[in-house]
Amino acid sequence: MGTTIVSDEIRQRILTYFENQAQRHGLSAFTVDRMAKDLKISKRTIYQHFPTKDAIITTFMDSVKHRIDEHFGAMEKLDLPASMIMIKSLKGILDILTPFLNQGISDLKTLYPEIWQSLVAFRKGKFDQIFKLLRQAQTDGEINPNLNMNRLAYLLPQILDELFQPEVVFHPSHASRDMMEEVFLILFQGIFTGSTRDSFPQLLKQQAE
Amino acid sequence: MGTTIVSDEIRQRILTYFENQAQRHGLSAFTVDRMAKDLKISKRTIYQHFPTKDAIITTFMDSVKHRIDEHFGAMEKLDLPASMIMIKSLKGILDILTPFLNQGISDLKTLYPEIWQSLVAFRKGKFDQIFKLLRQAQTDGEINPNLNMNRLAYLLPQILDELFQPEVVFHPSHASRDMMEEVFLILFQGIFTGSTRDSFPQLLKQQAE
Known part of the structure; x- marks a missing residue:
């Protein structure tokens, strides 16, 4: 031995x-x-x-979740309006995930369905945090007054859940990061108003800080 | 006999x-x-x-499709910018479908999957028409310049396909018409710019003409 x-x-x-x-x-x-x-x-x-290959992947995914949690925590401490904290939090997720957004990682859902499900659950938790920030942004008068927040609370996770699927994000002729940015641009420029809306595209494209 | x-x-x-x-x-x-x-x-x-119950439903659905086609045809003839024709066409679909947007009709997808599939195919055809109008609106300078039309061409049908499912639209505590309006508000206020964007909420809520 x-x-x-x-x-x-x-x-x-x-x-x-x-x-x-x-x-x-x-x-x-x-x-x-x-x-x-x-x-x-x-x-x-x-x-x-690591007793199994799955254990390696799970441990690695836990470290990615941890990075995202840390980023959210850091953003929350910034002395900024809720809308800005929300945008910077989302941008952080994009920045953390971008290196992995390739066709190969698109197999996660089919090859490792349990790990994928744990990511879906994690994402739901993040949506809740995002939605609290949106509620605050509404109090701050930064949300499109034509929208109903209760309907939005129901629809937004549905939209994001459906869109952030490998089948949608990993498109043969569009970069995944660009696709995700486009979704955020449409949704959040539809949701926000005034200067928050105007500053959103630039914030999203900024280099990671 | x-x-x-x-x-x-x-x-x-x-x-x-x-x-x-x-x-x-x-x-x-x-x-x-x-x-x-x-x-x-x-x-x-x-x-x-009608030899079968399905034949009644199919014939009825064909008449609904016909109403929608006629409405699109009528809007196309209006002397208005493409963006307005698009919005009025979509509003027409909402108006035609609203009487049927109840929990009962939500069974269509599960009870009559073939009829549902034919509606999905019909919807795809309408998306193509809508997208032609969007392209024209872009030429007219009415589309949010931060958006990429190629990505939008891919994403928009995905978003609408996923959202206009019975599971999403028929929510126990929100009216389906309101849910569909909310989706249009978010998406099209995110997509359009200037006066088109500003006039959109009012146009959507106007009484049927």
């Missing part, structure tokens, strides 16, 4: 390798065999850290 | 009865037995005009 080495350093190397692979080639190309070869460690060592 | 009477008048009475029933009680409550009793004609007579 060989020596069992379970270390944070190897764990981190595995996760970093996975992140690079997911960004470059997506999920379907990822195998533990290939990872062992590329990282020059044994499959046994990999399985000592 | 009784006398066979196939007449336009009876055919029309059957269709009018069906329309009233669909408006008041929806589709699941509709039976040929009940129709025969209410119209004081035999089931045999009904089946001489």
